[in-house]
Amino acid sequence: MESRNDVPQRSDAQRNRERILEVALVELSRSADVPLTVIAKKAGVGQGTFYRNFPHREALVLEVHRHEVQQLTDSAAELLKTREPDRALREWMDRLARFAMAKAGLADALRQATRATGGPDRPGYSLVVDAIEMLLEANHEAGAIRPGLTSDDFLLAIAGIWQIDVGGDWHAQATRLLDLIMDGMRAGAPGRR
Numbered sequence: 287m288e289s290r291n292d293v294p295q296r297s298d299a300q301r302n303r304e305r306i307l308e309v310a311l312v313e314l315s316r317s318a319d320v321p322l323t324v325i326a327k328k329a330g331v332g333q334g335t336f337y338r339n340f341p342h343r344e345a346l347v348l349e350v351h352r353h354e355v356q357q358l359t360d361s362a363a364e365l366l367k368t369r370e371p372d373r374a375l376r377e378w379m380d381r382l383a384r385f386a387m388a389k390a391g392l393a394d395a396l397r398q399a400t401r402a403t404g405g406p407d408r409p410g411y412s413l414v415v416d417a418i419e420m421l422l423e424a425n426h427e428a429g430a431i432r433p434g435l436t437s438d439d440f441l442l443a444i445a446g447i448w449q450i451d452v453g454g455d456w457h458a459q460a461t462r463l464l465d466l467i468m469d470g471m472r473a474g475a476p477g478r479r
Contacts, residue, residue: 303339305329310350315388318395322346347399351392355410358385362417372430375421376468382414383447383460390452415441429477443467 309329313320322343326336340346361381365374389396418437425431446463450456 302329302331302335306331306336306339306346307350307353310346311354311388311392314347314350314395315390315392318392318398344399347392347395351389351396351399352410354385354388355413358382359410359413359417362421366421366424370430371421371424371428372468372472375425375431375471376464378417378421379444379464379468380461382444383450383456383464386447387450387452387456387460390448425471430475431471432474433476435471440471443470 306325306329310325313325313328322336322340323333325346326333329336340349358381362374362378365378368374369377415437418440422431422435422437422440426433426435444464444467447460450459450463
C-alpha cells in the first residue's frame with residue numbers, strides 16, 4: 287500500500303498502519319465515539335504516528351471501511367481461481383455475511399464519517415457490485431445459475447443478511463439464508479442435471 291504522497295512506506299510504517307486499522311475496526315465497532323488516543327494506545331503507536339497516518343477521525347473510519355471492502359472484493363477473484371464458480375460464489379456469500387456482521391457495529395461510525403466529510407453514503411459499493419458481477423458472470427458461463435440473474439437481483443435477494451441480529455446466532459441464520467438463496471439461483475440453471 288502506498289502512502290498519501292505515493293512514496294512506498296517502510297515495512298515498520300506499514301505494520302503500524304495495519305495495526306491501527308485492525309484495532310480501529312474492533313474499537314469503532316464497539317463504539318463510534320471511542321477516543322482516538324485509545325486506538326493509538328491499543329495499536330502500540332504514538333500520537334505522532336497515528337495522526338501522520340490518519341489526520342482526523344473521518345479519515346480513519348473511511349480507511350477502515352475501504353480496507354475491509356477491498357479485502358472482500360479482492361477475495362472474489364481469488365476464489366474463482368481455486369474453486370468451481372458456484373462454490374466460489376457461495377463461499378464469497380459467506381464472506382459477505384461476515385463483512386455485514388462486522389459492519390453492523392461500525393455502521394454508526396461510518397454514518398458519522400460520511401456525514402462529516404460529505405462523502406458517499408455507501409463508500410465502496412461499486413467495488414462490491416463489481417465483485418458480484420464477476421462471480422455471476424463466471425457462474426452464467428459455467429451454466430451454474432439460472433440465466434438472466436443480475437447483480438440487482440442478487441443484492442435484493444441477500445438484503446436479509448443486514449437484518450440478522452449480530453448479537454444472536456447470526457452465523458447459523460446467515461448460513462440457512464444464503465443456502466436458500468444459492469439453491470434458488472441454481473434452480474433452472476442450464477448446467478444442472
